[in-house]
Amino acid sequence: MIKAQEQTVEEMLLEGARKIGELAEKEAQEAEKNASISENVINLIKETQISRIMLPKKYGGPQVDLKTFAKIVRTVSYHNVSAGWLTYLYPLHNILPAYLPEKGRDEIVNQGGLICDVFAAVGKAEKDGDGYRISGKWNFASGCLYSDWIGLGVEIQFPDSDKPEVCLPMLKASEVQIVKNWDTFGLRGSGSNQVVADNVYVPMERVLRLNAADATGRPPEADYDKDYPLYHVPFYPAFYLGFPNMALGGAERLIEEFKKATENRVRLMDGVRESESPRSQRVLAEIMTQFHSAESLMDKYLTLLENYEKDGRKTSRAEFFAIRTQITKTCTDIAVRILLTLGGGALYKGGVIELMIRDILSVATHKTSLYEDSVAAYGQELFGFDSGVRG
Incomplete structure (x- = not known):
């Protein structure tokens, strides 16, 4: 039942x-x-x-x-x-909010609004009583136009820590300025504008200590919801799982659009229908097998997350990073192959193919999707060195 x-x-x-x-x-x-x-x-x-x-x-x-x-x-x-x-x-x-003290968690969740954030610790935090005053400018705040809460990265030196920690104070959107500077090649609909905070007070119960959340995977209190799936997986690898799935969804659509565009296409240079040509048959076969390999890697990634504690937390952060970026790279390679095979007809703005290609390439530019960074880190860890990546 x-x-x-x-x-x-x-x-x-x-x-x-x-x-x-x-x-x-x-x-x-x-x-x-x-x-x-x-x-x-x-x-x-x-x-x-x-x-x-x-x-x-x-x-x-x-x-x-x-x-x-x-x-x-x-x-x-x-x-x-x-x-x-x-x-x-x-x-x-x-x-x-699930990693905040209960008072801050209840305030934000019960308000019911949407949340956006920028993890980059480029802002400034100054101690003020039981909280902090936050100032700075943060770019790439996806969805900030419709958010009621905005988490903004800063470094804070706490008395119980030997070095500054990256934290995410949760500010009310009404307390910050949004600068509409999102004018990009792809992912234009994400509305990832700039956020400016000027001396905004945030109480300590709304300051998320990311190091603690990542190290423990738990909220601050001892009596927490044991069934909550995010409390049993590594924080950052779980947090980043959506990026390769965006690439997979876009690549799946691109392959279908490529097949439709190719079935009735006749090349002027030889008059051969492309669906009957070994050229396009080979391309379709290769991108389909690439896509299936990316899907399998995604299944592997999710299984490693779900079994993380059962497996003794042995999967390294760099391994998660490398698997995730390989998926995105494969989808990016599929998108470029489709563009180069279809030729000039795929360049016109406004079509699904052109838009999907731009957006998939843009997903691959995100910090957590950078393939060269991931394989360098994974290679270090395979030889026993600490890569320092968070996932």
Whole structure:
């Protein structure tokens, strides 16, 4: 009976993800122009409860496991990668209060708004009584136009620590300035603008100590929800699982579009229908097998996460990093191969193929998707050196 109920919840959420993706695809050109998905898409993310799927059960959301979360991100990204980006980040950022002291957690979650963040510790924090005053400028705040809370990275020296820690104070969006500077090659619909904070006070219960969350995987109190899936996996590798799933969703759609574009195409140079030509048959076969290998790596990644504690926490952060970036690199290679095989016809703006290629390439530029960084770190760890990466 319980199994049947879980299946029903998953099916409901995946249907919601499909609707979000289809709406975002329909509005894609408007999002490109406005450098943000619309409020219509945001409202659907909320209405489907997808923005709440990673909250602890006590807050009433349809708490799901990591595999279901990955499927949701991939389903939306199949239709529109920018919408997939935010459908991933909004519920993901809802996990942040789960690592705060209970008072801060209750304040943020019970307010019910969306959360965005920038982890880069480029801001300044000054002690003020029981809290801190936060100042600085942060770029790449995805989804900040629709967020009620914004986590902004700073370094803080605590009395119980021998060196400064990277922290994420959670500010009210009403207390910061948003500078609309998001004018990019891809992922334009993510609305990843600049946030400016000027001497904003944040009480200690709203300051997330990322080092502690990563080291323990638990909230500060001893009596916590033992069933919450994020409390049993490494913080950063779990936090980053959406990026390769965006790439997978986009690549899956690109392959389908490539097949459709190729089936009736006749090349002028030899008059051969491409679906009958070994050239395109070979390309389709190769990108399909590449795609299947990327899917298998994603399954491997999720299995390593789910079994992390059972396996004695032995999977290194660099291994997670390398697997994740290999998936994204494979999807990027597929996108470039499709572009170069289709030729000039794939360059025209406004089509699904052109948009998907730009967005997949943009996913690959994210700090957590950089392939060269990941394999360098993994190689270090395979030879017994500490790479220093967080996942």
